[in-house]
Amino acid sequence: xxxxxxxxxxxxxxxxxxxxxxxxxxxxxxxxxxxxxxxxxxxxxxxxxxxxxxxxxxxxxxxxxxxxxxxxxxxxxxxxxxxxxxxxxxxxxxxxxxxxxxxxxxxxxxxxxxxxxxxxxxxxxxxxxxxxxxxxxxxxxxxxxxxxxxxxxxxxxxxxxxxxxxxxxxxxxxxxxxxxxxxxxxxxxxxxxxxxxxxxxxxxxxxxxxxxxxxxxxxxxxxxxxxxxxxxxxxxxxxxxxxxxxxxxxxxxxxxxxxxxxxxxxxxxxxxxxxxxxxxxxxxxxxxxxxxxxxxxxxxxxxxxxxxxxxxxxxxxxxxxxxxxxxxxxxxxxxxxxxxxxxxxxxxxxxxxxxxxxxxxxxxxxxxxxxxxxxxxxxxxxxxxxxxxxxxxxxxxxxxxxxxxxxxxxxxxxxxxxxxxxxxxxxxxxxxxxxxxxxxxxxxxxxxxxxxxxxxxxxxxxxxxxxxxxxxxxxxxxxxxxxxxxxxxxxxxxxxxxxxxxxxxxxxxxxxxxxxxxxxxxxxxxxxxxxxxxxxxxxxxxxxxxxxxxxxxxxxxxxxxxxxxxxxxxxxxxxxxxxxxxxxxxxxxxxxxxxxx
Amino acid sequence: xxxxxxxxxxxxxxxxxxxxxxxxxxxxxxxxxxxxxxxxxxxxxxxxxxxxxxxxxxxxxxxxxxxxxxxxxxxxxxxxxxxxxxxxxxxxxxxxxxxxxxxxxxxxxxxxxxxxxxxxxxxx
Numbered sequence: 219x220x221x222x223x224x225x226x227x228x229x230x231x232x233x234x235x236x237x238x239x240x241x242x243x244x245x246x247x248x249x250x251x252x253x254x255x256x257x258x259x260x261x262x263x264x265x266x267x268x269x270x271x272x273x274x275x276x277x278x279x280x281x282x283x284x285x286x287x288x289x290x291x292x293x294x295x296x297x298x299x300x301x302x303x304x305x306x307x308x309x310x311x312x313x314x315x316x317x318x319x320x321x322x323x324x325x326x327x328x329x330x331x332x333x334x335x336x337x338x339x340x341x342x343x344x345x346x347x348x349x350x351x352x353x354x355x356x357x358x359x360x361x362x363x364x365x366x367x368x369x370x371x372x373x374x375x376x377x378x379x380x381x382x383x384x385x386x387x388x389x390x391x392x393x394x395x396x397x398x399x400x401x402x403x404x405x406x407x408x409x410x411x412x413x414x415x416x417x418x419x420x421x422x423x424x425x426x427x428x429x430x431x432x433x434x435x436x437x438x439x440x441x442x443x444x445x446x447x448x449x450x451x452x453x454x455x456x457x458x459x460x461x462x463x464x465x466x467x468x469x470x471x472x473x474x475x476x477x478x479x480x481x482x483x484x485x486x487x488x489x490x491x492x493x494x495x496x497x498x499x500x501x502x503x504x505x506x507x508x509x510x511x512x513x514x515x516x517x518x519x520x521x522x523x524x525x526x527x528x529x530x531x532x533x534x535x536x537x538x539x540x541x542x543x544x545x546x547x548x549x550x551x552x553x554x555x556x557x558x559x560x561x562x563x564x565x566x567x568x569x570x571x572x573x574x575x576x577x578x579x580x581x582x583x584x585x586x587x588x589x590x591x592x593x594x595x596x597x598x599x600x601x602x603x604x605x606x607x608x609x610x611x612x613x614x615x616x617x618x619x620x621x622x623x624x625x626x627x628x629x630x631x632x633x634x635x636x637x638x639x640x641x642x643x644x645x646x647x648x649x650x651x652x653x654x655x656x657x658x659x660x661x662x663x664x665x666x667x668x669x670x671x672x673x674x675x676x677x678x679x680x681x682x683x684x685x686x687x688x689x690x691x692x693x694x695x696x697x698x699x700x701x702x703x704x705x706x707x708x709x710x711x712x713x714x715x716x717x718x719x720x721x722x723x724x725x726x727x728x729x730x731x732x733x734x735x736x737x738x739x740x741x742x743x744x745x746x747x748x749x750x751x752x753x754x755x756x757x758x759x760x761x762x763x764x765x766x767x768x769x770x771x772x773x774x775x776x777x778x779x780x781x782x783x784x785x786x787x788x789x790x791x792x793x794x795x796x797x798x799x800x801x802x803x804x805x806x807x808x809x810x811x812x813x814x815x
Numbered sequence: 816x817x818x819x820x821x822x823x824x825x826x827x828x829x830x831x832x833x834x835x836x837x838x839x840x841x842x843x844x845x846x847x848x849x850x851x852x853x854x855x856x857x858x859x860x861x862x863x864x865x866x867x868x869x870x871x872x873x874x875x876x877x878x879x880x881x882x883x884x885x886x887x888x889x890x891x892x893x894x895x896x897x898x899x900x901x902x903x904x905x906x907x908x909x910x911x912x913x914x915x916x917x918x919x920x921x922x923x924x925x926x927x928x929x930x931x932x933x934x935x936x937x938x939x
Contacts, residue, residue: 220873221869221872221873221876221877221878223865223868223869223881223882223883224882224883225841227841257869258865258869279841280841280847280881280882280883281883282841301884302852302884303852303853303857303884303886304849304850304851304852304853304883304884304885304886305885305886343841350830350834351834353827353830353831353834354831354834354835356831358821358827359824359827359828359831362823362824362827363824366823366824474818475818475819475820475821475830476820476821476822477821483821483822483823483824483826483827484822484823
């Protein structure tokens with residue numbers, strides 16, 4: 219095997235690919251070849267590094283130099299200066315504070331300093347299309363260990379000891395769930411990986427599938443062995459083509475080595491794995507709807523019990539876990555449950571992956587120990603609020619979660635603490651909002667999403683979310699009454715209590731938490747006819763500040779509905795009743811003489 | 816394509832061992848060899864020194880040594896310069912010729928004995 223003195227890791231996650239990583243990779247390979255360095259330098263495409271907003275990301279080893287926003291035009295300089303002459307290119311390094319203008323190394327960047335990577339350990343470090351790299355990092359050893367020296371009960375006990383809980387949102391203890399399925403009667407059992415990630419702003423599952431597909435395959439096989447299953451499905455949405463492609467490659471490579479298929483490692487254990495591509499319905503993330511979809515039926519939930527552990531896919535005992543949960547399993551078996559349980563809080567063990575999005579400086583993916591505070595995640599790791607605006611709220615757990623405020627920033631993150639505040643851990647989406655975000659509008663946005671995604675099977679969810687949405691629309695248009703607020707709250711509790719599945723049961727959370735923590739904003743929309751954040755168009759009024767106006771007429775010429783009459787001698791006025799509040803005049807005025815209120 | 820099948824944990828560990836070099840350049844921590852590749856170094860023949868280092872490591876199948884390049888450090892008259900960092904000690908060799916490289920690797924990198932006649936500086 220040839221030895222390379224330098225490895226250049228190019229991020230191949232979806233984020234970096236969309237900012238041009240593939241062109242950079244090709245250009246890098248060509249330049250290295252032209253420079254005669256092909257025998258010394260290896261270009262490795264990897265999965266997501268997490269700092270998506272800084273992509274395409276390139277890491278040069280052995281030094282571990284971290285380059286951000288690398289474009290094709292930068293490649294020649296990196297090869298000539300860094301690779302050939304040993305002079306790292308400062309201008310492409312991560313730029314920190316004024317005291318540290320250039321941070322050369324990965325580990326020294328604050329974004330990575332507080333992270334603890336277990337589920338993401340290999341993401342951005344190995345080539346996901348190469349099984350040998352996974353094996354070089356200890357991959358499939360947990361499977362070998364379990365098959366050669368552990369009973370099925372021991373595997374389940376180890377997972378129980380670890381304290382691992384469902385990372386898809388529910389937080390049900392994984393080991394306990396496995397023991398239900400293991401003790402269920404039946405010759406045929408299934409394991410399923412729920413990769414139907416659909417929350418707006420969540421991409422942790424996609425990144426794990428893209429960056430470390432073998433960890434999912436190995437985790438599922440460990441589960442299958444422990445529960446006596448011999449067949450598995452990965453239910454992944456078709457909008458994740460890169461994840462599906464890498465999974466297929468990984469499965470083929472594992473089969474090639476005999477690590478997947480019949481009689482694995484001569485242990486008598488066999489496992490067949492399928493990928494089922496979903497059409498992207500949010501409700502299919504609910505386990506009974508997901509199984510219906512695999513069976514070829516319309517994706518709709520059914521009442522439980524019977525639980526899937528007793529009667530799941532095609533009526534057989536089935537265990538469903540989320541991507542991140544499965545990804546943790548191989549390391550728990552390899553390092554022991556006690557090792558995993560040493561991290562986190564009393565009831566929430568280990569780490570959790572969060573996707574940071576919204577008005578935050580470092581959009582991306584982070585993995586942190588449970589018990590860390592939201593402030594540390596948003597300000598220390600995420601770098602704070604974009605354009606140094608004021609933090610207002612964070613939506614945690616996607617459309618099923620809730621909005622938390624400044625007062626909650628120092629709460630240690632755990633399943634219990636978040637539920638107590640009215641939010642949920644969910645799959646781990648964190649949407650950060652600043653002072654220009656209207657909380658009523660946010661509640662409307664998430665409810666629009668769940669209302670559209672409601673499958674329509676049960677009345678509370680189908681009708682309830684629709685009427686809640688109508689009420690919110692009424693309020694944001696300034697037509698709401700104080701009575702509507704009570705109706706909205708009553709409906710929200712009804713939908714929460716009476717819906718059939720998790721979608722409806724959690725859909726009112728954004729409304730309930732914003733009503734709880736930002737009630738004054740709702741009241742301002744109704745009583746004062748004002749949107750305090752200046753986001754709801756219907757409640758805005760544009761006005762020309764006559765003292766500042768230079769009578770140039772630019773606003774009048776650009777107004778699409780011609781509602782600014784006047785001339786260059788007598789000045790201009792906006793006719794409010796004809797104004798469509800598009801904001802064009804506000805943007806076009808060169809003198810800042812138009813105000814919106 | 817006939818491919819090796821992994822039948823037990825030993826097979827897996829053998830494959831792990833032989834795949835180690837795939838990511839060894841990324842792990843760091845071990846011995847480091849640094850070749851000065853400033854304009855002065857290149858003019859004095861540093862490129863050949865670097866190639867010889869890589870070739871010798873490959874001949875000896877040593878995968879856990881990090882090979883780096885660096886720019887001019889001001890001792891242009893003594894180029895090509897080659898540094899070895901081993902056990903926390905950094906030794907600089909000057910006016911290195913390609914035929915010196917196997918000796919430095921055998922003596923210093925592998926066995927930890929500094930090649931005194933070529934060493935021109937050291938730092939702890």
